[in-house]
Amino acid sequence: MDMREKIRVALAELFPESAPLVHLEGEGDQEVPPRESGVLVTDFTKHGSHLDVLCRPDQVVPVAHIMDREGFFLEAIAGVDWLDKQQFEVLYDYNRLGGEHCRVMVRTRVPRNEPVVPTISAIFPAADWHERETFDFYGIHFQDHPNLIRILLPEDADFHPLCKDYMP
Amino acid sequence: METSIWRALFYLVGIMAFAGLNAAYLGWCERKGAARIQRRIGPCEAGYAGLWQPLADGLKLLSKQLLVPQGVDGIIFRVAPVLAMIPAITSMVVIPFSDNIGARAMELSVLLLFALASIGMIAILLGGWASGNKYAIISAARSVSQNLAYEIPMLITVITVVMISGSMNLREIALDQQGGFWHWNIFRLENGHFLTMWISFIIFFICSVAETNRAPFDMAEAESELVAGFMTEYGSMGFGLFMMGEYLNIVVGACLTATLFLGGWDCPFGLTPGVWWFLIKIYILIFTFIWIRWTYPRTQIYRLLNLSWKILIPFSLVNLLITAALIKVF
Amino acid sequence: MTVPIHLRHDETFVLNLGPQHPATHGVLRVKLTMDGEYIVKAEPVLGYIHRMHEKMAECGTFAQFMPNTARMDYLHALAFNHGWALVVEKAAGIEVPERAEYIRVITVELNRIASHLLWWAAFLLDLGGFTPLLYAFDDREKIIDLLERVTGSRLTYCYMRFGGVYNDIDEEFITGTRDFIKRLRGRMPRLYHDLVTHNIILIKRIKDIGIISAEQCRRYGATGPVARGSGINYDIRKNEPYSVYPEFDFDVPVFDEGDSMARYMVRMHEMEQSMRIIEQALDKLPDGPVMGKSPKVLKPEAGYYYSAVETARGSLGHRLVCDGGKNPYKLKLRSPTFSNLSLYGEVAEGMLLADALAFMGSLDLVIPEIDR
Numbered sequence: 001m002d003m004r005e006k007i008r009v010a011l012a013e014l015f016p017e018s019a020p021l022v023h024l025e026g027e028g029d030q031e032v033p034p035r036e037s038g039v040l041v042t043d044f045t046k047h048g049s050h051l052d053v054l055c056r057p058d059q060v061v062p063v064a065h066i067m068d069r070e071g072f073f074l075e076a077i078a079g080v081d082w083l084d085k086q087q088f089e090v091l092y093d094y095n096r097l098g099g100e101h102c103r104v105m106v107r108t109r110v111p112r113n114e115p116v117v118p119t120i121s122a123i124f125p126a127a128d129w130h131e132r133e134t135f136d137f138y139g140i141h142f143q144d145h146p147n148l149i150r151i152l153l154p155e156d157a158d159f160h161p162l163c164k165d166y167m168p
Numbered sequence: 169m170e171t172s173i174w175r176a177l178f179y180l181v182g183i184m185a186f187a188g189l190n191a192a193y194l195g196w197c198e199r200k201g202a203a204r205i206q207r208r209i210g211p212c213e214a215g216y217a218g219l220w221q222p223l224a225d226g227l228k229l230l231s232k233q234l235l236v237p238q239g240v241d242g243i244i245f246r247v248a249p250v251l252a253m254i255p256a257i258t259s260m261v262v263i264p265f266s267d268n269i270g271a272r273a274m275e276l277s278v279l280l281l282f283a284l285a286s287i288g289m290i291a292i293l294l295g296g297w298a299s300g301n302k303y304a305i306i307s308a309a310r311s312v313s314q315n316l317a318y319e320i321p322m323l324i325t326v327i328t329v330v331m332i333s334g335s336m337n338l339r340e341i342a343l344d345q346q347g348g349f350w351h352w353n354i355f356r357l358e359n360g361h362f363l364t365m366w367i368s369f370i371i372f373f374i375c376s377v378a379e380t381n382r383a384p385f386d387m388a389e390a391e392s393e394l395v396a397g398f399m400t401e402y403g404s405m406g407f408g409l410f411m412m413g414e415y416l417n418i419v420v421g422a423c424l425t426a427t428l429f430l431g432g433w434d435c436p437f438g439l440t441p442g443v444w445w446f447l448i449k450i451y452i453l454i455f456t457f458i459w460i461r462w463t464y465p466r467t468q469i470y471r472l473l474n475l476s477w478k479i480l481i482p483f484s485l486v487n488l489l490i491t492a493a494l495i496k497v498f
Numbered sequence: 499m500t501v502p503i504h505l506r507h508d509e510t511f512v513l514n515l516g517p518q519h520p521a522t523h524g525v526l527r528v529k530l531t532m533d534g535e536y537i538v539k540a541e542p543v544l545g546y547i548h549r550m551h552e553k554m555a556e557c558g559t560f561a562q563f564m565p566n567t568a569r570m571d572y573l574h575a576l577a578f579n580h581g582w583a584l585v586v587e588k589a590a591g592i593e594v595p596e597r598a599e600y601i602r603v604i605t606v607e608l609n610r611i612a613s614h615l616l617w618w619a620a621f622l623l624d625l626g627g628f629t630p631l632l633y634a635f636d637d638r639e640k641i642i643d644l645l646e647r648v649t650g651s652r653l654t655y656c657y658m659r660f661g662g663v664y665n666d667i668d669e670e671f672i673t674g675t676r677d678f679i680k681r682l683r684g685r686m687p688r689l690y691h692d693l694v695t696h697n698i699i700l701i702k703r704i705k706d707i708g709i710i711s712a713e714q715c716r717r718y719g720a721t722g723p724v725a726r727g728s729g730i731n732y733d734i735r736k737n738e739p740y741s742v743y744p745e746f747d748f749d750v751p752v753f754d755e756g757d758s759m760a761r762y763m764v765r766m767h768e769m770e771q772s773m774r775i776i777e778q779a780l781d782k783l784p785d786g787p788v789m790g791k792s793p794k795v796l797k798p799e800a801g802y803y804y805s806a807v808e809t810a811r812g813s814l815g816h817r818l819v820c821d822g823g824k825n826p827y828k829l830k831l832r833s834p835t836f837s838n839l840s841l842y843g844e845v846a847e848g849m850l851l852a853d854a855l856a857f858m859g860s861l862d863l864v865i866p867e868i869d870r
Contacts, residue, residue: 047804048803048804048805048806049802073715073717074719076815076830078817079828091802093815097715097730098730101737105804124719125717125840126840128840129837129840137552151545152544152870153545202628206628207632302511310535384626384699462628462629463629463693465625465699466699467702467703468702469850471702
């Protein structure tokens, strides 16, 4: 895959110490090697994205710069609450508008008691509202966001509903 | 001119009845016309073909509470709808329905009609401003600029008619056009006026549509942008009076068009003239107003004003000059 | 018409295009800071119909979420059904029989035509033309009657299941659909194009209004007719084909101007292309079962899954995180209108109020889809 290889190589520069890259194409239950960070090539027909990038919170902005340079657009930002590991995960989905198709998922994990992730809204204005939504649902704080207030819940709500330990 | 009390009473009652019936039943005509254009039926439940619908609507409006929101200017808020109705009814005093039906044939009827139309414009402005609602103020401002812009070409085209007929008396203008449609001002065959009069008619018609705030020139009550424009804060009879005022303005506009350009009470083929020809003409014109409203979307405010200032006024001025030249030459 | 605005804060006033307003299609509030008729700043405020569908997904099983999908974008509910069915089938590895795939495509495209008809009607209503609403609803009523025969609902369809569809289509549906296409094709030139598309007032009203550049589309993540009206050739049915779309021959209309007229034309042409797809699908419809095998209790493998479908408003994405249990661990719905609306603040600056409303209408907003 031309575009997939290109992005993989571009992103791999950010992860000099990453685990060896494993191809997960075809059938067979190959174990995903546990990794702290790195770029993984995934099966598009099974998972829906071409690359799975796990990075540290401070690497989110350089990754966004690389994606912007290559002409990707930010499709969505989602948060996941891993209660058993006491971590929040923020998922970024990047896609291309036209040309060769390539979908990249970027993930980053932050500790649950202090979830702080730098914002990418300076690079992709689409992130503005998506980050506000993630903050609204999970309480994840995005540093340097121009307007981090609630977007969907009422302004005076004091809870974050999508946390797994939320009791209404 | 007799000045008996019976004549005054007869015309008073007659004009109020004509105005009231028209204001009420023009709403019915509009709803039925709109419905048929849109492939529906329209009011059909209240009475045969919905003919009691206007009465039902009137009763409903009367029985509602006249809500006066806090923060409005009390007197002006209540006076504005009444002020919208007054010019429309008063205008009917000078309209010649037929040779011997006409309350007063004043020497300056045309001037009176336009002066009264301006009072109607002030009523809209007052209604919008007194509501204390930002939407209403925007709408009132738009309405004033629109009315102002369209009065000018209207007046200029009326001057061409006045020049040809030699009088501002509506009755005399109508008398000047008797004898069949080739004498009507729209076709004026003698002296070469036929070149210019149809342009006058078109400009005048467009300006009437704009003056009465009808679509496609209905910025003032643009439903989907400004909720109900200057009428937003009015309920029950306040709203009813504004709507009736609007319909009566349409009637007066149609009457004026018929008198100035279509020969008043004259029969098109030179046979017996009479008031029924006048009524037929105004109702055909009113139907055209309704037809246009339900066919076209709305224009933008600056395009509307451009149309008036940059297109209609130059055309009407040129028209005026050519008419004056033709009168001088022939 | 836009003008650059440099004003002090006391020279402007704030107008609230409130949640209840005839022109905002749903409960959308837009805080407009205005100078006379010009907009200085536009700030959409969301959340008036937020029902937290993502939490509902986590609290119930995969199958229990299917009715929720229709309540988000009720105008193109079948595409939302399709998206959810696709992502779960991807995660759990469920096969869908061919006949079911064709039926899915036919019903989704019929729904797309219905959605565009309603958009056309509402857009013109915003601009002041009341009559086209009735004409469009006449055609839409026919589509809804057809879909009611097979799905049982008129608006919020819950028709697809994991593995296919739950009800087969019959001969009357097929002949009804063919008749409908013939009827709409006959009505299009006169009633839709002569009356409206070539109307000088409409053209002056929407040409060169709300110009969105392709770069703005990319930065804000706008997809669907909004992006295709700005010259970006991106349609998931062609770029990332799913279901049986590769078997059909259809075009993707793309216009370069980026104004409201371009978006209008994209949607009008899309209706014609949808009719082409439906005709081809009806011709090629195979026989067979309409429901594949799927386990009673669905427990997909743990992992991260994504699937995208093309709805009438853009690319709808489902980001599913499974942990091996019978409830989804996390579902993120990437709603197309959410991204389309986020560029409103930037593009509406300096516009006239009436133009800003025409621009909002051309973006084809459905607020329950934004708010989920």
